[in-house]
Amino acid sequence: MPEPRVTVTQLIKQQEKNKLLEQEIEIKRAKVAAFQGLPPNIELARHELRNARNEQMELIQLRERLLGRMAAGVA
Numbered sequence: 001m002p003e004p005r006v007t008v009t010q011l012i013k014q015q016e017k018n019k020l021l022e023q024e025i026e027i028k029r030a031k032v033a034a035f036q037g038l039p040p041n042i043e044l045a046r047h048e049l050r051n052a053r054n055e056q057m058e059l060i061q062l063r064e065r066l067l068g069r070m071a072a073g074v075a
Contacts, residue, residue, distance in 0.1 A: 038045045 038048060
């Protein structure tokens with residue numbers, strides 16, 4: 001029994017589909033990577049998130065103070 005023939009057009013369409021699927025996979029991998037290092041327990045993960053947000057706010061406040069000092073030094 002002869003094998004079905006594949007045309008160049010069919011190959012190109014399949015390559016395009018594969019490329020789209022690869023892009024979807026990369027997006028999903030990035031989402032999964034965002035959860036790396038988080039504890040499996042939701043409450044512990046929320047606690048870690050709160051701590052990270054608090055640390056972020058402290059860093060933002062530090063940045064603002066430093067920028068204020070720099071601006072005061074220039075004026």
